[in-house]
Amino acid sequence: MLQALFETFGFPIALLLSFVTFVLVIMWLAGLAGLIISQQEEHTSRPLSILLGVLLPLYPMVWIVWDMIQERRRYRE
Secondary structure (H helix, E strand, O other): OHHHHHHHHOHHHHHHHHHHHHHHHHHHHHHHHHHHHHHHHHOOOOHHHHHHHHHOOHHHHHHHHHHHHHHHHHHHO
């Protein structure tokens, strides 16, 4: 797959696309982990939230950003 990407776009674009894809997968997994941990800490079970996180990879990424904003507001107070 990387060879086809390299042959199609060249080295710089292939490297950039591979790196961006890697970062997005890591953020998706981190978001899922954060969703699961936050539910365990609150002692609530929301399977819909986890299902959305698995089926819509953008949801955990947005959740991470939202959670970081909330943490920043808490530390300012």
